[in-house]
Amino acid sequence: MAELKLMKGNEALAEAAIRVGADAYFGYPITPQSEVIEYLMAQRPEERTGMVVLQAESEIAAINMVYGAASSGKRVLTSSSSPGMSLKLEGISYLAGAELPAVIVNVVRAGPGLGTIQPAQGDYFQAVKGGGHGDYKLYVLAPASVQEMSDFIEEAFDIAYKYRAPVLILSDGLIGQMMEKVFLKDQQKRMTNEELIKKYDGWATTGKTNRDRNIVTSLDLQPDKMEIKVNKLIKKYAQMEREDLRYESINCEDAEYLFVAYGSSARIAQKAMELGRDKGIKVGLLRPITLFPFPKQQLFDLADQVKGILSVELSAGQMVEDVRLSVEHKVPVEHFGRTGGIIHTPEEIIEALEEKIIKNGSVRHHKTRESSIL
Numbered sequence: 001m002a003e004l005k006l007m008k009g010n011e012a013l014a015e016a017a018i019r020v021g022a023d024a025y026f027g028y029p030i031t032p033q034s035e036v037i038e039y040l041m042a043q044r045p046e047e048r049t050g051m052v053v054l055q056a057e058s059e060i061a062a063i064n065m066v067y068g069a070a071s072s073g074k075r076v077l078t079s080s081s082s083p084g085m086s087l088k089l090e091g092i093s094y095l096a097g098a099e100l101p102a103v104i105v106n107v108v109r110a111g112p113g114l115g116t117i118q119p120a121q122g123d124y125f126q127a128v129k130g131g132g133h134g135d136y137k138l139y140v141l142a143p144a145s146v147q148e149m150s151d152f153i154e155e156a157f158d159i160a161y162k163y164r165a166p167v168l169i170l171s172d173g174l175i176g177q178m179m180e181k182v183f184l185k186d187q188q189k190r191m192t193n194e195e196l197i198k199k200y201d202g203w204a205t206t207g208k209t210n211r212d213r214n215i216v217t218s219l220d221l222q223p224d225k226m227e228i229k230v231n232k233l234i235k236k237y238a239q240m241e242r243e244d245l246r247y248e249s250i251n252c253e254d255a256e257y258l259f260v261a262y263g264s265s266a267r268i269a270q271k272a273m274e275l276g277r278d279k280g281i282k283v284g285l286l287r288p289i290t291l292f293p294f295p296k297q298q299l300f301d302l303a304d305q306v307k308g309i310l311s312v313e314l315s316a317g318q319m320v321e322d323v324r325l326s327v328e329h330k331v332p333v334e335h336f337g338r339t340g341g342i343i344h345t346p347e348e349i350i351e352a353l354e355e356k357i358i359k360n361g362s363v364r365h366h367k368t369r370e371s372s373i374l
Helices: 009-019 034-043 059-071 082-097 124-128 146-163 173-177 193-200 223-243 263-278 296-302 319-327 346-358
Strands: 003-008 024-027 052-055 076-080 102-108 139-141 166-172 179-184 247-250 257-260 283-288 290-292 308-313 333-337
Touching (some): 003 009, 009 146, 009 179, 146 166, 146 179, 146 223, 257 263, 257 346, 263 283, 333 346
Parallel strands (some): 257 283
Antiparallel strands (some): 139 290
16 A cells, blocks of 8 residues: 655665566665665565565576566566666676566665775666667666665656657665655556566567567667667657657746756755755756656757756766757856766855856857857
8 A cells, every 4th residue: 555654775676676566676786786686585575466576696596587577577676876886787788689578776875896886877878878889878866765776667667668769767775775754655466477478578578379479689789670679669668759758847937047957966956956045056956767768959049048057966067068069059067076986066056157168258159050060
């Protein structure tokens, strides 16, 4: 039954996976996302719903188990943190190439390398630029609260099956470890094998029925056929941009300056926005909820209004490149970030806005989208 609880982000995500009727979870413990598999093991969902929870021998094994379960049409997910995600990338590329629905969670920690177990947002490039090999993209959801950690599981599965594609939830150690009140939805029933066959028999390996066999693979050695497959993926990603872009706009109506931030950085930037408004600085916040699709047109339009944009990230500067591409040099775009697991403060963000943009003035480049290629 639905209930309100105080939970960690990782725990809320795990409980949501059970309640949404997921069939299986395959993972491997790594800080700061270990609570996901620990919570699932403690809850014994095989007794509650029949959900399989298995600790694989490695991240590579886990993502290939996901591939196998997804091939049969089952609702399956995995989770990891930054170094573990690097090991999963080959399997994620295979999932995209084979057009298999699955949910993947990355609770990001600071790097590169083993780095530290503290929160960061340095996996943005890996998440939105493909990450693994080949021409593919992931639909990427970026939660900014424990409630969204819970809600995005169901939404991620919906998107994954709508497009027959892997979906990534890009969290971080701050959102995963913090505790907030979360509203948990009612338990949903897992789909029966008969229901699954009826719904997904057109592509899933549901057993031989009155049809030709279904072959699940990302391999095609004939170049012309492989190009057709890639073009199909490209059309799918364009449809995501048209139909499933998500963002939040806060105090942008009268904004003269703009913060762009996602996830935990957006929470801190929102407080910085309030501090700025108290000082008489009309600053707004655009929070991308989907990192792909990215709110390019919204930023392009806001660039006609604001004097400058500050991209706020827990990284050395990654999303800032997409912000600059979106506004096409109409206004100055600067970056402010902390690395190594250090979390920026609202005061630091306001100081960065004043120092990098307001103090230096704002030279506007009146460039249209049509002329930007010149």
